[in-house]
Amino acid sequence: MAKCHRNNVDPLILHRIPSASSSSTSLNSFSRSTFRRLILDAISCGGSSRYQRELQREEDKITSGSKSETIGGDDLVTKSEKLCDLLNLTKMETGLERKKKKKTEEMLEILKRVVRDLQVEETDGEKKVMAASEVRLLAKDDTEARVTLAMLGTIPPLVSMIEDSQNEDAQIASLYALLNLGIGNDANKEAIVRAGAVHKMLKLIESSKPPNQAISEAIVANFLGLSALDFNKPIIGSSGAIVFLVKTLKSFEETSSSQAREDALRALYNLSIHHQNVSFILETDLVPFLLNTLGDMEVSERILSVLTNVVSVSEGRKAIGEAVEGFPILVDVLNWNDSERCQEKAVYILMLMAHKGYGDRRAMIEAGIESSLLELTLVGSPLVQRRASRILESLRAVDKGKQVSAPIYGITSSSSSLSRERNREIRMSDERRAVKQLVQQSLQSNMKRIVKRANFPQDFVTTSQHFTKSSTF
8 A cells, every 4th residue: 555655656746846946936836725636636546546647648648659649639539529519419408498398388378368368258348359369370370279278268258259249350250269279179179069159150140131251151161170070960960050051052142252162062071971961961952953063173073072972872862863964964974084083973973873773774874874884994994994884784684674575475485485596696786786886986086085185187087087987896
C-alpha cells in the first residue's frame, strides 16, 4: 500500500511542483482547494486517478507520433459530440411534450367552455348559436375533438336546438354541428339517433312552411350520414324520412339543389340495403321515377344501385315488372358499352327477374333482350358475360313452352317418334340460323362502333360489313 502511495506522489512532485528557480507567482497560482484535490487524486492509487490518466494521455501524445492515438482522441471527441446531441435531443423532446400537453389542456378548456355555453338558459340564444358554430368548426377536421365533445355531453343540447329554438340560424348551426360530430364516428351517429334527432328533424320540416332550403339541405345531409350506420337504418326508414327524401329527389325546382338531390339518392341507397325498408320505399312512386330517370349517366349508376337492393325483395321485383316500359329501359342500359358498371347492375337486375318470374322472361324477350345478351356474352366484362349466359339459360324455358304441341291421334308410336325427331332437327336448324343471325348483327354493330371511334374511312366500313356477312358461325 505504501508503494502505491509513493508511485502516485512522485509524478505530482515531478510535474506539478515548480522548481526553486521558478518565480513565486507560479507557486501562488495554486489555490488551496486545487491543491487539496490534487493530493486526493494522487493518494487514490494511480490506476484509478483521473489526473493520472490525463497526464498519461499527454505523455503518450508527446512521446509517440503514431496516428492511431490521434485517431483514438478524435473518436473520443466524436463520441462526446454525439452524447451532447443526444442530450440536446432529449431536452427538445421534453420541451415538445410540455408544449403538446399544454396545448391539449388549453383545447380541453375550450371544449369545456363550449359545452357550458350550449347548456345555458334558452334566454341567451345568441350564446348558444355561437357555441354550436364553434362545435361545427372544432369537429370538422379533428377526430379527437368529436370524441371529446360527445363525452362532455354536446349532443343532447344540440338535438334540443333543432326543434326548440325558433331561430333559423340556431337550427342550421345545430344541424351542421351534429353532421360534423358524426363524421367517421359510429358511436356519435348512434347517440344522435338515440337522442331523438330523426323525429325532431322531420317535425322541423313539417313546421317550416314554406320549407327553408338551407334547413332542408342540412337535414338531408344528416340523413345521409346517419343512414350509413346499420343500427340507424330501420329507425330512419320507419320514421317517414323516406317520403321526405323521395320528395327532395324528385324536386327539380329551386327548393332543392343538385347537391341535396344527390345526397337524397345516396341516403335512399343506404336505407334500401335494409330489406325491411324496401316496403316503405314501395309505398312511394320511387321505382317508376328511377326507371324513367335512367339515361342520365351522372346518376344512373346510383339509381341502378338502389334498384339492385329493391329487386332482392319479391315485392320489389313485382314493382319493377309492373313499371311501364321497365324492361325496355333496362335492356337499353345493356347497350351502354361506355359504362361497364351500369351494365353489370342492369344485367344483375334482369337476371333476378328472369330467374324468379316466368312472365318477366316473356316481357324481356318482347323487349329484345336476346340480341343484347348475345352481344354481351362476346364483348362484355367477365361478370357481365356470366350473368348474361345465366339469363339466356332462363329464357330457354320460354322457347320450350312455345314448342310444346298436342299429340295427333291415329299415328303409330314409331311414326310419331320419327316425326318428333324430324321436328327437333328442324327446330335445331332454325335455332342455329337465328343464333347465327344474331351473332352477325352483333358483330356488325360492334364493328360500326369500333370504326366510328377510330375514325376509319368509309370504305373500311363497307369491307368490314362484307367480312361479317361472309363469316360462318
